[in-house]
Amino acid sequence: MTSNTLPRLLRGAQGRPLTLAQHEETFAFAARRASMLEELDASGLRGRGGASFPTARKARLLRDQRNHSKFVVVNAMEGEPASHKDRTLLSTNPHLVLDGAEYLASIIGAKNIAVCVARDNPAVVNHVERAIHERARRSLRGPALELHTPPWRYVAGEESALVHWLDDNKSLPQYRTKRPHILKIGHSPVLVDNAETCAHVGLIGRYGADWFRGLGTDESPGSALVSVTGAVRRPTVLEVALGTPLRKVLEASGADTDPQAVLLGGYGGRWLDAAHLDAPYANEALAPQGVSIGAGIIVVLPRGACGIAESQRMVKWMANESARQCGPCAFGLPAIAEDLYQLASNSRDPRGAHQRLVERCAVIEGRGACAHPDGVVRMVRSALEVFAGDVASHLGGVPCAGSSSVQHFASVPTLERAEELVWE
Amino acid sequence: MGMRRRSGGFLLRVNPILCDGFGHCHELAPELVTTDEWGYPIISPTPVPLANMSALESARYAVRGCPRQALRIERLSEPA
Ligand code: SF4
Ligand code: SF4
Numbered sequence: 001m002t003s004n005t006l007p008r009l010l011r012g013a014q015g016r017p018l019t020l021a022q023h024e025e026t027f028a029f030a031a032r033r034a035s036m037l038e039e040l041d042a043s044g045l046r047g048r049g050g051a052s053f054p055t056a057r058k059a060r061l062l063r064d065q066r067n068h069s070k071f072v073v074v075n076a077m078e079g080e081p082a083s084h085k086d087r088t089l090l091s092t093n094p095h096l097v098l099d100g101a102e103y104l105a106s107i108i109g110a111k112n113i114a115v116c117v118a119r120d121n122p123a124v125v126n127h128v129e130r131a132i133h134e135r136a137r138r139s140l141r142g143p144a145l146e147l148h149t150p151p152w153r154y155v156a157g158e159e160s161a162l163v164h165w166l167d168d169n170k171s172l173p174q175y176r177t178k179r180p181h182i183l184k185i186g187h188s189p190v191l192v193d194n195a196e197t198c199a200h201v202g203l204i205g206r207y208g209a210d211w212f213r214g215l216g217t218d219e220s221p222g223s224a225l226v227s228v229t230g231a232v233r234r235p236t237v238l239e240v241a242l243g244t245p246l247r248k249v250l251e252a253s254g255a256d257t258d259p260q261a262v263l264l265g266g267y268g269g270r271w272l273d274a275a276h277l278d279a280p281y282a283n284e285a286l287a288p289q290g291v292s293i294g295a296g297i298i299v300v301l302p303r304g305a306c307g308i309a310e311s312q313r314m315v316k317w318m319a320n321e322s323a324r325q326c327g328p329c330a331f332g333l334p335a336i337a338e339d340l341y342q343l344a345s346n347s348r349d350p351r352g353a354h355q356r357l358v359e360r361c362a363v364i365e366g367r368g369a370c371a372h373p374d375g376v377v378r379m380v381r382s383a384l385e386v387f388a389g390d391v392a393s394h395l396g397g398v399p400c401a402g403s404s405s406v407q408h409f410a411s412v413p414t415l416e417r418a419e420e421l422v423w424e
Numbered sequence: 425m426g427m428r429r430r431s432g433g434f435l436l437r438v439n440p441i442l443c444d445g446f447g448h449c450h451e452l453a454p455e456l457v458t459t460d461e462w463g464y465p466i467i468s469p470t471p472v473p474l475a476n477m478s479a480l481e482s483a484r485y486a487v488r489g490c491p492r493q494a495l496r497i498e499r500l501s502e503p504a
Binding site: 172174175177325326327328329331332335363366367368369 | 437439440441442445460461463464466469496
């Protein structure tokens with residue numbers, strides 16, 4: 001049994017990945033457990049990839065599939081531009097993630113594990129490759145480990161798109177008629193879990209559920225990795241116990257502790273007004289504001305910046321990242337981005353743009369094959385609520401000072417072909 | 425049997441990936457399907473009772489008439 005302090009996942013950080021020997025020295029040997037699924041259930045671990053779905057329930061669903069061959073997929077695609085936690089984790093403790101994947105494989109009876117890292121991250125790809133080699137040399141009998149490197153896109157990390165890529169080399173989300181839906185590679189059912197989730201499983205397998213619940217709240221036990229960007233000294237990944245007040249999290253990351261608002265959950269998440277900064281960082285505490293911690297992303301927006309202009313840049317990029325399979329997403333998101341632009345940039349008719357924006361959000365919601373358009377709609381709506389003051393001044397024809405500033409806070413990759421966005 | 429089938433509701437559902445947005449379904453089942461500004465179908469998410477024979481009939485027309493076979497009728501067991 002190990003002591004119950006932070007960091008858990010990032011223990012032993014030394015600027016380069018821990019080797020297998022160092023890893024086992026730090027965390028002890030990952031012995032098999034007969035009652036692993038019960039332990040996972042008791043731990044109350046929820047997925048850290050965005051949906052916060054109970055990991056044990058997902059694993060049980062897959063265990064109950066009667067197939068000879070099954071897959072565990074470790075999702076380290078990290079499509080969110082503001083997220084850095086999975087690559088930090090894989091550059092620190094890659095073996096912990098692999099341990100977790102092996103535990104999950106033993107639960108569901110999988111013979112194959114596919115670790116997916118975006119190929120645009122060569123350093124992380126190298127770390128994982130080396131870790132897999134190290135394990136192969138020890139020739140443990142266990143599931144086969146494979147590394148896959150799909151190209152990086154926002155939706156490529158969506159689980160059905162990822163499985164589609166493994167199955168057929170297409171990073172496109174699939175249409176699912178009912179949920180939960182069992183994704184398949186060929187005929188083999190697939191369990192997809194985020195890399196951080198796997199790392200937690202690796203620790204629960206060693207130290208047990210009681211240890212895991214030693215940090216965090218009753219409903220959100222354990223710790224979580226957070227990527228803090230925006231008004232922060234430097235973009236930071238840190239590990240916090242769930243339930244830590246948000247302001248403490250900002251403090252610890254060296255961010256502006258008196259911001260205007262923070263974006264939680266990613267670019268498909270929600271803005272949270274600074275008035276709620278004393279709320280604990282946990283799903284159940286943030287639910288009244290409609291916010292969830294998602295994949296552990298915090299974008300800090302300082303006072304004086306224009307929330308509408310920041311949202312516009314994100315929506316524009318998200319529109320460009322649409323997989324363009326579904327009409328409402330392919331046409332709707334660029335239209336929303338344009339409306340927001342007209343609202344933010346002192347155009348001739350800000351009121352018309354605002355009204356179109358609200359109507360289009362209602363029209364688009366729930367009509368894509370995946371949640372990509374819903375996320376954008378959620379973010380836009382929360383921006384209109386939280387920055388209501390800014391919206392009013394834009395509507396009155398007096399854009400706020402921040403909207404003409406050239407300093408940006410939410411990091412958005414540059415569009416290769418910005419003109420492609422115009423679809424009409 | 426006949427009685428049991430009448431008791432539930434149904435939903436017309438579209439697979440947005442297959443749908444091409446030419447809006448034939450809107451013409452075949454105008455009471456169930458409207459279109460958005462880009463021509464893609466908007467289907468009301470509230471279930472229609474199966475007892476509403478004319479709505480069910482037009483839903484079937486739309487399913488059969490969809491050139492991409494993107495539509496299907498989903499039966500819901502609980503009464504609408
Ligand atoms: S909703 Fe958008 S991102 Fe999702 S599958 Fe459809 S087009 Fe692609
Ligand atoms: S008829 Fe089929 S393909 Fe055409 S708009 Fe309707 S659902 Fe889409």
